[in-house]
Amino acid sequence: MSYKINKKKVLGLIFVILFLISGIGSVSFINFQESSNTLKTPKTSTLQFDDDIPETIYQNINYEFSTVFYDDANYRNEYTSAYLETESTYLIDIGYNDSISGVDNYFLEYAENDDIIITNGTLVSNGTLNLKDADSTDIDSTEGGFYNATYSFTDDPDGTTPNGWECSTEGGAAGAQVIAELGGHAKVAEFNDDTADGRYKVEQTWTDQTTDFIIEFWHRATDYANKILDWYIRDDGANIIQADFGSAASSYRIWNGGAQVDVYVPAINTWYRHKIEFDISASTFDWTIYNEAGAQVAFANDFGFRRPYTDGIDQWWMRSDWADTGFIHYFDAIDYSWTAGYSEGRIISADNAMVNITILIDGFNPHLSLEALEFELYSYYKTNESLNTKFDIYDFDGTIWEELDNSIHLNFNDKEGTSKTVTLNNYINASGIMKIRFLVESDTLITFKFSIDQLGVDIWTKLHLSYTRSFRFPESWKYRWHIIGSDFYSEWVNFIVEKSIHNFEAISESEYPTRWILYSNATTPIEDFHDEIITNYWNLDGVGSETFEKTYSESASYLLDNYTYSLSDNFEYTGTYFYVGTQDTSPYGITWDGTHFWVVGYFTAEVYQYTDAGVYTGTHFDIGTEITYSRGITWDGTHFWVVGSGTDKVFQYTDAGVYTGTNFYVGTQDTIPREITWDGTHFWVVGSGTDKVYQYSSNYIISKYYQGGGYVYMQTDTTESMSLLSTTYATNYTLNSGEYFEVDFQTNSDSLVNLILIRSGSVQETLTLSQSGNTDFTQHTAQIIVDKSVEFDQLKISSTFEDTDYVKIFDIKTYNYTIAGDSADFYLGSKRSKSIILEPYNYSLSVYENGIKKVDIIIELIYDVLYQYIYQPILTIECRVSLFSIDDVYLSFNEFHISVNRSLNGEFIVFWLLNNLLYVDIDTTLNFTIYDKFDTY
16 A cells, blocks of 8 residues: 655655555664765655654555665766665664665666668678677678669668558559569569559659659569550649550550650560659650660650649659559669759669668667666677778657768777667657667679677666565654665655554445455556457357358348358349439440449430449540440540440540540440449449439358457357457466456347456356346447456457347457555455555445445545445345236237336446346336337337
8 A cells, every 4th residue: 555645855865655565574773873975866856845744654554665866977877785774763773774675777788680670681690699709690782783862762671662652552463562683773662463453553742843853763564565554743633744654555655745655665674764854834844765775765855744734743653554464563763853962863873782781679668667867889890891881870759860980890899889868769769679770882892791799788777766664663763765886875854653543444234255345546457468459360269151141131230341242143133223314314334433433325425424422423525426326334444445336346535535546346246235334342234214323232241250440250140159269379368356357349239248268278267248138239348357366368259149149349458456555355254344454545445245246436544534334235136027918818928028227326227138037126116118029119
């Protein structure tokens, strides 16, 4: 138990006196001699005490004395031991001289080899970073190919998304990653479209460029023949420059205003250097293409912007084509003329060699909690050639690398280091991690070797001291601290010890044993275990089939996060449609472009745009010039293709509805083409007779299980026992009596749902997550207290569900109590009482009878006043519900549904009867609502 008291003023001494239940400390008798030394004032003294008010504590109660000390003139003073000296001011030569264990304000952390991240270079040998010995960690440099540019990807680890670029995929395309080397280029951005049903999109937005500028980059591809990469430079979403990297002509196809021009047919798997020069005032650009040897192979002179320039060019944007697959595009050394360090043509040549490694040093959290003051970072490293090595530390707050050293080290005798004051989020982040970088670059050498033998951090913290003791003799006392190694003494602090009396009495009038739990407000629950569901894998357990099949309308009764469509021909009309006759009374074709529907009007020879809700947007384009009798339409991700039955040809249009001049003949196969489209979820079919577009859906194959989006659930379409079983956690977790689970969950079931605790494959305890007869079907958090010590390394959620029942788990935590204040947990037999002494505080008092919480109140305890609480059980009566008609005919309980609204603790709760028995307390009010089996009130 904790007890706060006002002490006499201590020069710069930070301390807390806590009042705890524990044994009495040993007694020694000493004779103090006054010291002329005074404890140095700590830099962060926060507590000041009255000089003339002696403080009172109580006899035979353990107190924790604590202080925080450091020398603000020299953080690196190291201390070996300390004493808490206490002395009676009334009885001569009675006192204690308590030695404090664990006195330490200096710590050492080393880097671990597993925490080396190699951006450029190859690991040759893996020595130990925590020793200076013969075994060093050696890294060979890359063999050059680094092209200097705004984006050279040199700091991006292999297999990661290019830093500074927003990359996304649809339909399972592989997308973007950085690779180590390709065709003499080190660190290359790869963009891979490996599926016909998907594509990727890449974009980067920068500040508006309103004056002339240049963009340069290297590019190559595995295929250009109809393997299209749409490439754009944009102004607020409008395409200023539009190009196709790949075309029907296997070319670089660039738009000159509204016309496409095939400017060059590149060789596959060959690097080309591109330079684009923008003339903002003229709304034109020059595009020059060079081969690997540096020769100019194409020049697009004074090409016009694709769309009008408005207020500033601000985006690089590109995507692969939905239909095309099996091709890869590569980019390297993307350079912008407005960025720092740019010079025209600097991407032409490459650096020769580089080593770039980052090392993480973790484990600083315990030292930060002790209030770290200063650290010294040092390392032994060398290169086998005369090259400068940059030794950097990362500033997490400024998000920049700060240089510590940049010099030549040819042997391990040169130790580099630096001392800095610890600042959280500058050099050590909130996770207790420090990040170090070594960077070596060469403009002339092909390869070199970098070696590191030791990387360590000395860290000095404030000195935290504490000691717990009690006092046998009720009278006047004083105490002070003596810190060995500094030879500092604190000033004496006076206090008074008085006799203790009981201040709480528990009295039980129950016929049964009762459990009494009291926790003070100073008792803090600390999160010990946390399964966020997104980080741990759960599986369905104890079921036969893991899926079931339902029609579209039936599926509305189930959770649909995880389902597929049946491959059968059983399609059901959903009842959804929208009217298009206002625009054309003879609609023929329809397609979906991912955002809008497009419907072909037969009579008007126009294509009309509708929202996903079937609302006409006002956008349309004419196809009557090319097509006399329009039919079907589809969208390939880049162009519209419209069927003309009068010509039996298919015509190509841009996304703006402009005819491109491209068409092909289909009349040989069928002279009356019709149309259907798929939006990824439903079929949409045009009805010419009704002028309506109808939606259809196949049967759903619905999974009983889903994990994603921060939750996991199980559901069923029948009556069955089923479970969700977690992974086996890496650690055994322990809860003691009174500690608890918090489970964020939702269920629509009134069946009993259990939380089962498992260790090493064996069930340890079964707890109730949701009671039988549950009526709370909202998402909520349940607190489940354990009544004994239990361990677990795996969890199971289990129930017997009926059709449409489910349980959804969002989050699971456990909490252990850190008792900073006082507490009590004891049992009373029938008609018994017990008196105890507790620290003055507000307390949460809980009384359990037969495992059921009967009392849950807040009480206030003070010293010198006895608080008595008498538990008087409320009589419970068993009731049986019987139903009769108005003609006094007995009715079967199973033919009806009965809802009960019951008073409890001054409030009303609603629940459903599962059988005709219920238990109520005296003075309970009951209201019944009865429904027949047709749910008629």
